[in-house]
Amino acid sequence: MGDDDTIRCDACPVLCYIKPGRTGSCDRYANHDGKLVRLDPHVLLEQAVSRGESVVPFLQQSQDWAGDVVNQAGTFVTAIGAGTTYPDYKPAPFIISSSVNQVDMVTVVTEGIFSYCGVKVKVDTDRYLGPETNTVRAQGEAVGHVTTSEYGSQMLSLGGVRHLTGGSRKEGTVTCQTLLDLCNGKAAELQIDDGTSVVVQSGKPPIVDGVREERMRVGCGSAAIGMFAKQWFGKADEVVVVDDHITGVLSQHQAGKLLGMRETGIRLKGRRSTPGRYFQVAEPGTAWGGTNLDDPRAILKQFDPKSAWPGLRLLMVSTTGEHSAYFELDDKLELVEKDLPHPLQESVARIRENCEPALSTILFMGGAGGSLRAGVTENPVRLTHSVKNALTRITCGGAPAYVWPGGGITFMVDVGRVPMNAFGSVPTPAIVAPIEFTLKLADYAALGGHMDHVRPLTSISSSQDREHRIARPENPWPLEPANVTRRAE
Amino acid sequence: MRMSPQIRWLPDGKRLHLNDGPMDLILQAFGNEHQVQMAYREAAARFVTVLDELCAELTLLRKPMCLDSTWPSGGVARRMASGVAPFAKRCFITPMAAVAGAVAEEILDTMTSVAQLDRAYVNDGGDIAFHLGSGQQLVAGMIERPDRPSLLATVTLRFDQPGRGLATSGWRGRSFSLGIADAVTVLARSASVADAAATVIANAVNLPGHPGIVRKPACELAPDSDLGDIPVTCSVSKLAEAEIADALDSGMRVAEELLASDLIASVALSLQGHLRIVGSSPDRLVHSEARSLVHA
Numbered sequence: 001m002g003d004d005d006t007i008r009c010d011a012c013p014v015l016c017y018i019k020p021g022r023t024g025s026c027d028r029y030a031n032h033d034g035k036l037v038r039l040d041p042h043v044l045l046e047q048a049v050s051r052g053e054s055v056v057p058f059l060q061q062s063q064d065w066a067g068d069v070v071n072q073a074g075t076f077v078t079a080i081g082a083g084t085t086y087p088d089y090k091p092a093p094f095i096i097s098s099s100v101n102q103v104d105m106v107t108v109v110t111e112g113i114f115s116y117c118g119v120k121v122k123v124d125t126d127r128y129l130g131p132e133t134n135t136v137r138a139q140g141e142a143v144g145h146v147t148t149s150e151y152g153s154q155m156l157s158l159g160g161v162r163h164l165t166g167g168s169r170k171e172g173t174v175t176c177q178t179l180l181d182l183c184n185g186k187a188a189e190l191q192i193d194d195g196t197s198v199v200v201q202s203g204k205p206p207i208v209d210g211v212r213e214e215r216m217r218v219g220c221g222s223a224a225i226g227m228f229a230k231q232w233f234g235k236a237d238e239v240v241v242v243d244d245h246i247t248g249v250l251s252q253h254q255a256g257k258l259l260g261m262r263e264t265g266i267r268l269k270g271r272r273s274t275p276g277r278y279f280q281v282a283e284p285g286t287a288w289g290g291t292n293l294d295d296p297r298a299i300l301k302q303f304d305p306k307s308a309w310p311g312l313r314l315l316m317v318s319t320t321g322e323h324s325a326y327f328e329l330d331d332k333l334e335l336v337e338k339d340l341p342h343p344l345q346e347s348v349a350r351i352r353e354n355c356e357p358a359l360s361t362i363l364f365m366g367g368a369g370g371s372l373r374a375g376v377t378e379n380p381v382r383l384t385h386s387v388k389n390a391l392t393r394i395t396c397g398g399a400p401a402y403v404w405p406g407g408g409i410t411f412m413v414d415v416g417r418v419p420m421n422a423f424g425s426v427p428t429p430a431i432v433a434p435i436e437f438t439l440k441l442a443d444y445a446a447l448g449g450h451m452d453h454v455r456p457l458t459s460i461s462s463s464q465d466r467e468h469r470i471a472r473p474e475n476p477w478p479l480e481p482a483n484v485t486r487r488a489e
Numbered sequence: 490m491r492m493s494p495q496i497r498w499l500p501d502g503k504r505l506h507l508n509d510g511p512m513d514l515i516l517q518a519f520g521n522e523h524q525v526q527m528a529y530r531e532a533a534a535r536f537v538t539v540l541d542e543l544c545a546e547l548t549l550l551r552k553p554m555c556l557d558s559t560w561p562s563g564g565v566a567r568r569m570a571s572g573v574a575p576f577a578k579r580c581f582i583t584p585m586a587a588v589a590g591a592v593a594e595e596i597l598d599t600m601t602s603v604a605q606l607d608r609a610y611v612n613d614g615g616d617i618a619f620h621l622g623s624g625q626q627l628v629a630g631m632i633e634r635p636d637r638p639s640l641l642a643t644v645t646l647r648f649d650q651p652g653r654g655l656a657t658s659g660w661r662g663r664s665f666s667l668g669i670a671d672a673v674t675v676l677a678r679s680a681s682v683a684d685a686a687a688t689v690i691a692n693a694v695n696l697p698g699h700p701g702i703v704r705k706p707a708c709e710l711a712p713d714s715d716l717g718d719i720p721v722t723c724s725v726s727k728l729a730e731a732e733i734a735d736a737l738d739s740g741m742r743v744a745e746e747l748l749a750s751d752l753i754a755s756v757a758l759s760l761q762g763h764l765r766i767v768g769s770s771p772d773r774l775v776h777s778e779a780r781s782l783v784h785a
Contacts, residue, residue, distance in 0.1 A: 006712055012510030013544035017712035025711070026511035027663060186537075421495060 007031050010427055115430040117366035118159025119182050119415070122150065123198060123206045124216045124358035126245055126319075127290070129154045130195020137191045141174035142167065146192055152216045156190070156200075158182070164429055176429035182362050183415045183423040183431070200360035202416045213358035217319035218351050221248035221289065222277045224319055227354075228347060229255035235343045236315040236326075238264040242281070242299065243319045244290035252276035265307030266314075269299050289318035296325055303333045315344050321351030361416065364396070364423070366433055368409040376437055379448035383437065384409055386447050392439040397422040411435075494537045505529055509540045511663075512592055518600060518609040520622075528600035528609065535599040539565055539592060550584045551715035553577075565595045572681025575752055576689050583715040590656050590684025593618035597680075611680075614663060616656040616687075618680035621648035629655055644676065652754040654680030658687035659759075665707050665714065665721035669736060670694035670760050676768070677753040686753045694740030694758060701726025725761075733763050741765060 005020045009029045016024035018031040030037050123129065129146060130136075136144040136156055144158030163175040181188050187201035199207040206213050218224050221243030229250060232239050239250035250256040251264045253276030270281035281299040282291035293299065296316040303312075312329040326344060327335040340348065373380035386392040387409055394401045394409070399417035404410040415423075424432040439447075494509035507514040516532060518525045542563040543550065549561055550569060554577040561570055561584065572587030593611040597618040600609055608627060610619040619627055629644045646652060657674045660666035666688070673691040677683035696702060703723040707716035710723075728736070737760055744756045744767045755768025 013541055014510050014547070015544075019710065019712070022710065024511070025663075026513075 005031070005034050007034065007036055009036055010425075011036075111424070111432050112366070112368055112372045112435045113426055113428070113430050113432055114366035114368075115164060115428065116161050117164075117179070117364065117431050117433070118144070118157065119179055120147075120363045120365060120412075121156040121158060121182070121200050122361045122363075123154045123156065123200060123208075124152060124356070124360070125154055125206055125208055125213045126152060126217050126220065127154075127196070127208050127213070127284075128245075129156075129198055129208065130192030134193040134195060137193070138178040138188060139174050140191075141171045143171075143175040143178050143190070146195070152219070158190075159431075172429045176425050176431065179364075179431055180423055180425050183364050183418075183433070184421050185415065200362070202362045203359060205358050206360045215320050215322075215355040216358045217243070217290075218321070218354045219319065220246040221319055222246045222253065224248060224317075224351065225250050225253045225276065226255045228351065229253070229259060231347045231350065232315065232344075233259050233261070235313075235341070235347070237262070237313045238266055239315045239317070240266070240268070240296070240299075241317055241319060242289035242291060242293070242296050242323070244282070244284050245279075246273065247278040247281045247289070247299065249276045249278070263307045264312060264314075265304030267301040267304060269301060288323045289320070296323070297327075297335055300335070303329065305333055308333050315340075315347075317348055317351060319351075320355045321348045321353075324348045361414065363412045364415050364418075364431075364433065365410065365412045366431070368394075368411065368435060372435070373409070376450075377444075377448045378450070382447035386439060386443065387437070391443050392437050395436045395438065397434040398436070494540070496533045496536070505532070507533065507536045507596075509536065512536075512540060512589075512613065514593065514596060514611055514613045516596065516600075516609070516611040518604070518606045520605065520607040520609075524604040524606060528604035528606055531603045532596050532600050532611070535596060539595065542566070543588070550588070551713075553581055553583050565591050568594055568679075568681045572679070573685040575682070575750075576685055580689060580692070581719070582685065582689065585715040586688040587681040587685040589613040589616035590618065590654055590680035590682070594654065594680045613680075616654075616680055616684045618654050619646060620653070621646065623648055644674075646676070650754070651678050652676040652683075653678060654683035656680060656683035656687040658684075658691040660691070660722035660725070664688075665710070665716055667692040667716075667719065667721060668694040668740070669696065669702060669722055669725045670740060670758055672757075672759045673740065674757045675753050676755045682752060686747055686756075690740050690744050690747070690756060690758065693743040694736050694760060696728070696732055696736050699728075699732070701728065728761055733760050736760055737763060737765050741767060 006017050009016045009018055009024045011024070011029045012026065014025055016026075016029075018024050018029070018036070020031050020034060023030040132146050132148060134146050135142045136146060136158060143163055144156055144160070147155045147157040149155055159175055159179045164172050167175075178188050178190075182200065182202065185202050187199050187204070189197065189199045191197050196209045198209075219227060221241035224241040224243075225239065225248035228239075232250060237251075239248075241248040247268065247270065249266060249268065251261045251266065256276065268278050268281060270278040272278055282288075282293045284290060284292065287294050288296050291299075308329060310329055310331045310333065314327045314329070314335065315324070316327070317324040324340060324344075325337060326340040327337050330336050373383045377383045383392065384407075387394060387403055388405075394403055394411055396411070396413040397418040399413050399419075401411040401413040404412065418434075422434050426432060494507065497506050498504070499506050499515065504515050504517045507516070514536070516529075518528045543565055546561045546563055546566050549559060550566055552558070554570065554573045556577065558570070558577075561567055565588075566584065568591035569584035569587045572591055573582045573584050576582045576586075590613070593613040593616055596613075597609060597611045597620055600606065600611070601620050606620060607622045608620055608625040610617055610627060617629065621627065625648045627646045629646060644655065646655070654677050655674065656677075657672050658664070658666060659670050659672040660668065661671060668691045670691045673687050673694065675683045675687040675690065677686055702725050704720035705723050706718040707714035707721045708718050710721070737758055740758050744753075744758065747753045748756070748767060755766070758765045758767075
């Protein structure tokens with residue numbers, strides 16, 4: 001056999017060249033007649049927790065389980081490791097029937113190759129990551145862009161067919177690896193053109209320019225004034241919410257005006273926006289309210305003697321409530337720091353209580369397009385209709401998926417709810433994601449399903465190529481009746 | 490497709506199995522439950538990046554080690570280089586000869602640096618790094634033929650002896666061998682040195698030019714092998730008693746030199762049912778069956 005039959009395995013970064021009839025250095029992947037074959041166990045998701053059986057979880061993400069008992073009703077076959085029959089003219093690798101509450105259910109299990117796919121990353125931070133629509137890079141390659149931000153979060157849109165296959169080979173490879181890492185719960189470091197460097201990882205705090213985000217701000221300084229003005233009224237004469245983005249001043253703010261607060265003669269450094277809102281009161285940093293200040297008095301100028309009065313009570317607080325200080329003006333209108341009075345302590349604690357932990361969260365989004373459906377049914381459009389009518393449930397490695405309305409089967413799934421390491425890739429490059437279609441056996445027959453390929457669950461359970469995992473307790477059991485609203489015809 | 494590292498418990502729920510590409514580790518720690526869990530958590534966290542680190546320097550790690558070799562930068566890669574360095578003057582060797590031992594060592598060190606453990610071991614495909622607290626010991630089983638595992642002997646590893654690494658090499662194993670030993674097991678101060686030493690000694694158990702030994706250039710079997718076109722053993726015919734003795738003798742010579750230079754603590758060599766044991770203290774290798782033993 002000539003060298004032409006040697007294949008290069010891309011199952012791991014070793015990238016072994018494998019001769020026909022031999023395995024790579026791992027002994028798991030082999031060259032079989034010029035094709036790469038893998039001998040990984042197929043993953044069965046087992047509903048062990050609800051049966052109260054002893055389970056053996058490892059860490060939070062990995063709930064791998066090595067039990068022996070296969071209980072039909074409590075076992076769900078996921079598509080992880082199912083393989084794919086791309087271009088899908090053959091029936092999907094596994095079409096499983098099982099009986100749930102006396103109704104015969106069919107789950108069609110396949111691993112889809114998604115060229116049209118990507119991730120949406122929600123980064124809980126008020127820090128400015130970079131200009132909207134600017135390119136997001138990994139290892140210098142364009143992998144996505146900054147998209148419209150959400151409340152308290154910056155949003156990134158990564159992947160998509162243009163970066164995967166529309167650019168250079170390197171761009172596609174890096175994009176694919178970035179998506180894969182993020183989908184499999186690993187961290188990815190991203191650079192935003194004219195912006196910051198950010199490390200994101202599903203379910204973990206984002207790291208912006210080397211600084212880990214601890215908690216989300218309750219809002220910007222101005223928003224905080226709006227939220228807490230009533231609680232401060234009567235307990236302080238002036239409140240300054242220090243924020244690197246917008247610092248708020250209660251007496252000048254619309255919220256303070258509505259409460260009829262007296263002018264205090266307070267004067268701030270920085271650039272005034274609308275009344276009671278100031279930009280750039282200090283340099284960005286990791287101290288008070290995301291500024292570089294350890295002493296908040298640095299943002300104040302001398303009080304205006306025409307309006308200020310001795311004994312004026314001033315609260316200064318950061319947008320997370322992590323920093324606070326209380327001052328009173330003496331006879332010379334100088335600030336004198338005092339202990340925070342009890343009622344104000346409560347309001348500061350309230351700010352802290354309203355701050356949620358900052359996380360990066362990642363939704364995988366892909367389109368189960370033309371040919372994948374053919375592996376499920378002989379009449380692909382009926383599958384689409386069935387999904388739309390909520391007769392067929394789509395899950396991704398057993399995790400619930402949201403199916404976007406309109407044409408086609410475009411779905412989203414929180415990668416944090418998918419079993420560990422469920423995603424893979426092919427050299428195209430494209431992402432391989434598990435996808436399961438679950439429906440009643442009768443409905444399956446009606447939509448032109450491959451009835452002659454339906455296998456009972458026991459035939460899978462008794463084979464060696466399987467791996468049991470316990471179901472993630474936060475996910476609905478895939479075979480329970482669908483808890484979704486049926487769309488009106 | 491790139492499979493990501495797998496981290497799971499073996500069915501007994503006590504031993505952790507870590508797999509990533511060609512790395513298959515089984516590890517276990519003993520001691521205070523909290524400390525043990527902490528050690529497992531750190532081991533898993535360290536493990537997931539090891540393969541990517543190694544592959545980043547794979548080209549360098551596949552090059553022969555010599556005195557002016559560029560030193561690799563990764564933690565595991567440096568352990569590999571220092572594991573094979575003592576053998577670089579003697580023969581052709583690349584850092585890959587110590588990869589399994591070095592990975593085991595790295596994970597074990599990660600565990601013991603965060604947790605107080607009574608004892609622990611990390612077994613990377615037969616190359617084992619272990620930790621023994623005061624008064625502790627571990628018993629390791631030895632097999633002669635990796636393809637037909639049956640317990641040949643047990644090795645008692647004691648805390649008051651210097652060996653902290655145990656490794657086996659042979660032509661039937663997963664890596665290529667230049668020699669014909671079924672298995673050479675080495676006990677050394679560290680797993681990376683044991684791994685490299687086992688490779689070197691197994692290579693020396695040989696009968697050059699023997700017609701019953703089929704060899705092929707390594708690159709014909711695996712195009713990217715670090716051994717290039719060096720012939721590696723593919724099969725060995727039934728050998729006569731005298732031939733077996735000759736082959737073992739040449740392996741013993743190398744073993745004794747390494748032992749004399751204090752690189753290794755003890756060695757067991759096996760070839761077609763014949764076992765020889767070399768070591769300064771007989772109770773480091775305790776045999777379970779009657780065998781012909783030779784003590785240096």
